[in-house]
Amino acid sequence: MSKTIAFEIIQKYEPIEEVRKAHQMSLEGFTRYMNSRECLLFKNECRKVYQDMSHPLSDYFISSSHNTYLVSDQLLGPSDLWGYVSALVKGCRCLEIDCWDGAQNEPVVYHGYTLTSKLLFKTVIQAIQKYAFMTSDYPVVLSLENHCSTAQQEVMADNLQATFGESLLSDMLDDFPDTLPSPEALKFKILVKNKKIGTLKETRERKGSDKRGDNQDKETGVKKLPGVMLFKKKKTRKLKIALALSDLVIYTKAEKFKSFQHSRLYQQFNENNSIGETQARKLSKLRVALNFQTPGLPMDLQNGKFLDNGGSGYILKPQFLRESKSYFNPSNIKEGMPITLTIRLISGIQLPLTHSSSNKGDSLVIIEVFGVPNDQMKQQTRVIKKNAFSPRWNETFTFIIHVPELALIRFVVESQGLIAGNEFLGQYTLPLLCMNKGYRRVPLFSRMGESLEPASLFVYVWYVR
Structure with missing residues (x-):
């Protein structure tokens, strides 16, 4: 200095x-x-959008949620607008909306075949419209889990157009007729993900280039066409897609995933797949879209990952994941230069109290690396007895990280328990490449993601390649 x-x-x-x-x-x-922001572990540069946002959408990790309308139990709990508001405030850019036929021709949103409460579809999208771009300027994808009749799908289409107006992407961008646009090109836009009838060019040819509304459909009576029948696996009911809703699906056409080989050969640029978590784990051993209302390790990793790039919800993938002919294999790393990360955990400051109480808890810290299989590692400090107010460890840990671009570092503070096991006190997760070097303060967050200020850790960090 x-x-x-x-x-x-x-x-x-x-x-x-x-x-x-x-x-x-x-x-x-x-x-x-x-205690100032200047000494936090997280780099100031990563607090703003600094990455190139002009690549196609497929070149980014996008913060996505599953069953966004739920705020607690998935079988009996309430559906709540707060699920959408909370996710958007956290930078989530892909929201799931389960749509079902409701009374008085008003589509509703809830977890089908369960006892979760119901929300009006139009109320949900009104809440989304209000908060969509509060945290991030970049596009929001509405992933429709569509179980509605064609009549109520037409109501959904009308609601979407009335609520979002010019923000709703309802036609191809002139500069991107046959490629995916970038997050920059789609700033402040709402995209609809759903099944689609025909191709984008067929839609444009049928409707003409003016897509500001669907009056043309109403005049020609095209909306009354039966559409295309699609068969849902393990269901005898046929699902019809309303043309009015289909026409709002542009760059996010939902297609069933068959195999990577099939996708490489046949999948169009505007088609994308939603893959179930079990299948995704088998395919990639990485987690996919998350229930934002469910606290725990998966959400800690999700929140930590998307702290980067200004919390915009879009993170540019490393070059080796953007190349179509990449030979990158997360289970067999042969190329690249690993990073040697050294963390000296010096002390703790006013650690949270345990349920069992007083500041005389027996505290310890676990440092974990999440990334490709060879980089996964966990190391733990010794237990400091009867001092949660200002424990001192002065222990040094070293990690060899082969793919730093995908690595997350997680600090977990626990209170040792002899009978019921250790008790979680707080955690902090961030991307390795967003870590400042030198003497730094690590803020701590609760299981629900709330700040536990002034509780923190004091560390010394160094890494070299």
Whole structure:
């Protein structure tokens, strides 16, 4: 650190004028500096959108949710607008909406064949419209799990157009007739993901280039066509797609996944697949869309991953995942230069109290690496007895990380329990490449993702390639 930078820090954080004028720093000034954002583990550069946002949508990891309308139990719990609001505020860019026929020709949203409560479809999308771009300017995908009759699908189409207006993408962008647009090109746009009848060109030819509304359909009576019948696996009921809703599906046409080989040979640029978690684990051993209302390790990793790039919900994939002829194999890493990560865990500051109470808990910290199989690792400190207020470990851990671009680092603080097992106190997860070097403060968050300020860890971090 240069003298100039040191003097700037003193001027900014030293409260005692005499000490400040002497270009020195008191303990109070140093404490203020160490508790500031400048000393957090997470890099300031990663707090803003810094990645190239002009690549096609398929080149990005996109923050996605599953059963977004649920806020607790998936069988008996309530459906709530807060599920959508909360996900959007956290930067989620793909929301699932389970749509079913409702009374008085009003489609409803709920978890089908369960006792979860119901929301009006139009109320859901009105909430989405209000909060869609509060956290991020980049496009929001509405993934429709569509179980509605054609009549109520037409109501859905009318609701979507009335609610989102010009924000609703209802035609191809002129600059992207046969390729996926970029997040930059789709800023402040709402995309509908659903089954689609025919191709984009056929839709445009039939309706003409003016897609600001569906009046043309109503005048020609095209909406009354039966559409295309699709068969859902293990169901005898035939599902019909209303043309009015189909016409709102542009770059996010839902297609059933068959195999990677089939997709490479036949899948069109505007078609995408939703793959069940069990199948996805078998295919890639990585988790997919998440229930944002369910706390725990998967959500910690999701939140940590998408802290990057300004929390925009879009993270550019590494080059080796963007190349169509890539030979990258996460289970067999042969290329690249690994990073050696060293973390000295120095101390803890006002760690959260356990349910069993007082600040005399027996605390420990676990540091975990999540990434490709060879990088997965977990190391643990010793237990500091009867001191959760200011435990000191002064322990150093080293990790060899082969694919740093995909690695997440997770700090977990626990209180040792001899009978019922260890009790979770707090955690923090972030991408390895968003970690600052040097002496840093690690903030802690609860199981529900709430800040536990002033609870934190004090560490020294270094990594080299």
